[in-house]
Amino acid sequence: MAFFKKRERAEPEQIPKENDCEDLLISTYLGRNNITREMAEEIPAIQGNLDLIVKTAANVPIRLYKKNGKRVEEIENDHRVSLLNEDTGDTLDAKEMKQAMFRDYFLGKGGYCYVNRDGLEIRSLHYVDQKNVGTAKDPDVIFKKYVILVQGKSYFPEDFIKLLRNTTDGAKGHSIIETNKTLISIMYNNMKYEETLVKTGGNKKGFIKSPRSLTQAALDSIKAAFKKLYQNNTENVVVLNNGLEFQESSNTSVEMQLNENKQTNSNECCKMLGIPSTMLSGGGNEEDDKKFIKYCVTNLLDEFMTAINKVLLLESEKGQYFFAPDMYELTKGDIDKRYNAYKTATDSGWLQVDEVRERENMEPLGMNMIKLGLQDVLYDPKTQMLYVPNTNQMHKLGEGGNGEGESK
Template identity: 50%
Template sequence: MNEALLRAFIYGVEMDREKAMNIPSLAGAILKIADTVAAIPIKLYKRNGDKNEVVEDERTVLLNEDTGDTLDGYQFKHALIMDYFLGKGGYAYINKSGRKIESLHYVKESNISFRENADVIFKDYQIMVQGNTYDPEDWIRLLRNTEDGIRGKSIIEENKESLSVAYTALKFEKNLVSKGGNKKGFLKSERRLKKEQMDELKAAWKELYSNNGENVVILNEGMDFKEASNTSVEMQLNENKKTNGIEVCKIVGTPPAMIEGKATERDEKIFIKYEINNVLKALETAINRAMLLESEKGEYYFEADTDDLNRSDIEKRYAAYGTGIEKGFLQVDEVRKKEKMPQLGVEFIKLGLNDGLLDPVANKVYVLNTNKTIDLNKLRKGEEEGELNLENNPSSLTDTSMQSGEIAGQSGTEEPEKNL
C-alpha cells in the first residue's frame, strides 16, 4: 500500500463532486433519479371547481422541449437534478420580456454566489454570476435540505465519511489491480547492499508490479523473498464493495436492486413513491414559485404528469380499467385517453342492467329492460311542482284522505249484504 493511500485510510479523503461520481453505486443511483425525473413532462393546470384542466401554454414548451438556450428540456431538468444532489442546488435564470418568459437558462451551481444581509429573521439576498447581480425572483431555485432558502446541502456535504470510505476502498482496489495481483512481501539479504544495488533492485521490483508485461526478477545468491499475508481488507474486498454499495444507495434513497438491474415491482414502487415523487414535488414547487404570475397563483399550477411513470404492465393495467368501468367510476373515453387512443365521444357511465345507463351531461337515464328514457330534469321539476301544490293547498291531502275513508266505509257496509 503506497504512502498516499495509507494517508487516505488514516486521515480520510477530502471528497468533492468529481471523486463522488467515481463511486459506481452513487453515480448509478443519482443518474437513475435524474434520468427518470428529466423524462417526465411538466404540465400547466387550471383549477375549475372540482376539475383540473390542462392549459396549453408556452411555458410548458420551455420546460419540456426547447428552453431557448443551448440545452433542451430533458437536458435542462437533468442538469438541475444533478446539481440538486451534488452541489448547493439547481439554478436556472428566467429570461423575461415584460411579463412574458422568453427562455430558461441553466447555470452551473459552481458559478453561483450570493450577497446576503445579516438579519437571521428577515432574510434577504441577491444572486451573483460573473460579477453581475440578479434578484432571486428571476431564478428557478431547486434546493435540497436548505435551512435558509438560499443554498441547499449536497449529499457529499452531508455524508463525507461514508463516501470517503467507499472512495478509499475503490482506490485500494485500483492499487491492487495496478500491481497485477502480485503478492506483497519483503526481500531479505544476507549481506548489506550498496546504494547502486538497492536502486537497481527497486527498479526491477517496480517493473514487476507495473502490470505492463510478463516481468521477471532474478534474485542474486543470498537474497530471499518473504511473502506477506493478506490483510483482512484484501480478503473481504468483494464483501466490502457490496456493503459500501448498499450504504451509498441508502444515502440517496434508491433500492440497490434498481442499480443492479434486478428490481422487483415492489422495489420500483418504493423508488417512485419515496424518491422520485419527493424530487418531483421539490421541482414543482420551485417552478410554481418562479414561473407563475402573482395573479395566477392559487388558480394555476405546474405539475409533473406521472401517468406513464405509474403505469404497470398491460395485463394489470387493463384489469384495473375493467374494474373501474364495471364499478362505474371510469368511462370508456377516460380509459382511452389514458392509453393515448382516440376517444369515441361516449359520455355514458356503464351501470348494471337493472340500473340502466346514466348520461351525466344530459341528466337522463336509459332503462334497457323497458327501452325507455327518463329525463331526470323533468322528473325533478314535476316533484317540485307537486310539493308546491301541496304547500299552497294542504286541504287537498285531507280531502283525499276523507274520500278514501268514505269509499272504504261504503265498501265495508256493502260487503255483508253481498254475503247475505
C-alpha cells in the same frame, strides 16, 4: 599508526523516495481525502443510482392546473408548459435541463435555471451550472435576503428556479458529498485500491530479507525491478542476488473482504439516496418499484414543483393555478398494470372510455357514457340522462314520468 587509521565511509542514509500507494483504504482512516464531484461520479453505485433517479424524474411530464371551485381543470395551451416539457428556448431541451438540475441538486450546491422574462411573459428557461453561481447574503439571520451572482452580474432570487437540497438559507443547498463524506471517501478509496491490485497484476505484496545492509544504489535497483514486476505490461521476473530473499506478506483483511465491502458500500449508497438496493441490481419487484416512486422520485418532484410554482406563476395566479407532475407516465411501460388501472377507473366511473383512449393516443369513439353498475345502466353526465338497455328506457335525473322510451 592508530592516528591514521583508515576511516570507513558511512553508508548513505536510506531515505524512501516514493510513497507506497497500495494502502489507500488505510489512508481513509488516517487522513480523510477531499472528495470532489468528479471523484463521486466515478463510483458506479452513485452514478447508477443517480441515473435511475434523475432520468426517471425527468421523464415525468409537468402539467398546469386551475382550481375552479371543487373542480380542477387542466390548462393545455400555456407556453410555460411547453417550456417545462419540450423546448426551453435554450441549447438544452426540457429533459436535458431537468436532468442537469437534478444532478446539481444531489452533487452540487443546487440546481439553478434562469427565467428569461419579457414583461409578465416568460420567453425561455436557461440552465446555469451551479459552479458558475454565487450568492451574496445579508448578515441578518432572521429576515434573510440575498442576491445571485453569475459572471459578475447580480440577479434577484425570483429570476431563478432554485432546486436546493437540505438548504438552510434558501440560497444554496448541501450535496450528498457534503453530508456523506466518510461513506463516499471509503467507496472511492476502495475502488482505487482495487485499481492498484489490478495494476500490479495480482502479485502478492511482501518484503526483501538481506543478510547484510544494502547500499542506496542497490535499494534503488531493487525498487525499480519490483516496480516493473507489479506492472501488467512489463516483464514479470526479478533476479535476487547476494543472498536476498523475498518474503511474501499475508493477505490483509481488506483484500480478503474486498467484494463484501463493495456490496456493503453499495447498499449503504442506496440507503443514502432512498432507493431499494434491489433496484440497482435489476432484481426489484413491484413493491420495490412503489417504494422507489413514492419515497424517491415523488419527493424530488414535489420539491421541484414547489420551486417552479414559486417562480413561474404570477402573483395573481398563485392559490388558483399550480404546476403538478403527471405520474401516469411512470406506469405507461407496464401494459398489464396500466390496463388494470383503466378497468378499475372505468368500472368506478372515474374515467370514460374516450378519456382512456385519449391517454393512449387513440381516436375517440364519441361515447360519453359512464357505467353506473351491473354493466347495464349508462349515464350521460352532460344531459343527465340514464339509459337502461334491458328495458330500452331513458330516464332523466330528478324528473318522473310515463311512457315508452321515457322515464317513469
